[in-house]
Amino acid sequence: MKIPQYARYEYCYTKSCEFLEEFEIKAFPINVLEIVHQQKWGLVSYSEIMHKFHCDRKTVIRILGSSDGYTIWDGTNYSIAYNDDQKLGDRTRFTIMHEIGHIYLGHLLDFEATKLYRGSLTKRENRVLENEANAFARNVLSPVSMYLTLKNKSAINVARTFGITTTAAEARIDFINRDVELVRHLKLSEKIMLVYHRFMKKRKCIMCDAQFFQKYKYCPICGNKNSLQWGDGKMIYPKLETYEDGKLKECPICQNEETNIDGDHCIICGIPLVNICSNEECSHQVLPSNARYCPICGGETTFYRRGILKAWDYDEDNLPPESGFMNIPDTAMYIPDIDEELPFN
Template identity: 30%
Template sequence: MTKTITISNNIDYKEIKESAYDFLDKYSNGRLPINLLDIINKIDNLHLIKYTRFARDRKLKLKEVCELLQSEDGALWYQTATDTYILLYNDTITNKERIRFTVAHELGHYVLKHNEKTEKTILSRYNLTEDEYNTFEKEANFFAKHLLVPFPVLGNYSLFFHQMDARFIRIVFQVSYSVANYVIGNLKSMSSFGLVKDGHDVENRFAKYIDTSQSTRICQTCYSKINRNSNYCHICSTEQRKGSSTLDAYLDNREREEERMRYYKYPLDEDGFPNSCPRCGNEELNGCVFCNVCGVYVRNICLGDCGDNYDVWGHSVPIQEQLANGCGKSLAGNSRYCPDCGGKSSYFFQGLLKNWDIEKKESEGLPF
């Protein structure tokens, strides 16, 4: 006997929104844009398959796959015998944002258990009543929007920049213009009631990523990631202007992220000490500031404007003569310079770190 269900026209949008946030809180890696593939890989009874692979495995044409699944975009196929799901999407579609929304939409059907509620292996206009189909599609669309653009996370950016626009949402969350504009409409509606963001624990899941993205930027000289309020780049010593907290400045900086250079970094503890000597690898430092094997100064601190490493006779200048010259700030394991005063670091002074441009060229495989 075919199971029939009663559909109410009153969709509980608040509950669906909470379901999307709970789902993200459980499966997201806490970074933006939302990594849908990473999420799906964490769910045991859900598998992602491309239309082209599905067609190849079953010796079908793409058109036949669309007809079988009754969709040109995607479908959620429920395998009742094994209680597993196959999420299929049309990978021949060139619009990346459209594919992302399709996958998020089908995840909505999965989380909201639409297949199980109707006992349908595939949801379509042809095996559901009009009310059932329309209701499920609205619910899945609403779920997808809040999965891709979680308002508790978006609200943090709105508060930080004191504004929000569709371009920012489209680029940072990787959604289409239509979704971004729809979200802006929601934000305006919320602001009319004095609200800026939704409250949910999922915000904590993204807290580290949000803090880092708001407090850092990319140096335009060496393309390392630096603190937004640094006076100097700690890699190349380029003097920095104060970071601008605007949407456009953030997006411009985000574009440079693709060219970001990750310079070699010695691991240091919270007090600035390495677990082993950065020169000889001696692991028995016992809290000493000078390695008892090779004599190198093991902490990376600011030595100030100490000039060259050699005196007028060409002799190496002992680091002991430089320790009191700088501001003494404890620096990161890849810092050549102090971000506050621009002074040279003890690691760079001792030759433990290469010139930034040499390391960058080596990483790019470029000739000197």
């Protein structure tokens, strides 16, 4: 396949939406290092290369043929190198996402000219691929839906909000009208708005540090009332694997795997296979398999009451000898009301 004559901006924008959806981006600035780690790609800074091979930065730039970053495919995995020179400013996030763009857009696999060495490209070919990677990085790091909701759209605030340089922020501002038109033309408005909704619906519990994407009244993990506020939680409490209707795929007590049948109880040991609120007056239906409490009324769930789930702060290594579970107070700790006004400036 030959490198196209012009940058495929429609393709780049579609792929950026797919990327935001695939990685469920919901926090800004985006943690690009975490994405690289998840994909198990190699990542090295120019400084590390300089130290390993006892050379200066100019030599690294000359050998790699790039003053910003470079990506190679060795037939098995990708490896990204990026220029971490502090004189360049805070360019690391954009540089790495730019290189991810080369990967995600198929630049290193789709074109014969790039399979061996990107440095062999003509200036025109290189410019096309660089423009595509820039468009991808811009629309991932600062999606249209997120930019448009900013109250302060100055380059300085855009740079601070999305963790990019003021130069990259100015490019985002300059290209916003064209990117908006592309969203409409490609009929991606609904998908790109999902990024905004994921961001706005974030909730964290300040007691157990759980993270959610619904506005609950009670924390479904620790049961505290008024402990949920906007933001990113750090703790992810594992869920038991379920079918789409919320029924467990395997009984947690007897390990019976024949659960995709009529009824909500295990046919071997009789344990409930669907997690619901134990309060009969509560209208809430099926709950997540890791919920200890109902997020609507605060009542205990069937999984928690039957011992399938332990208390959120259960510590197996520090239990008193006479107890199988930690003693949890009958009443939830009081926490004053929290102002939930979102801090998106």
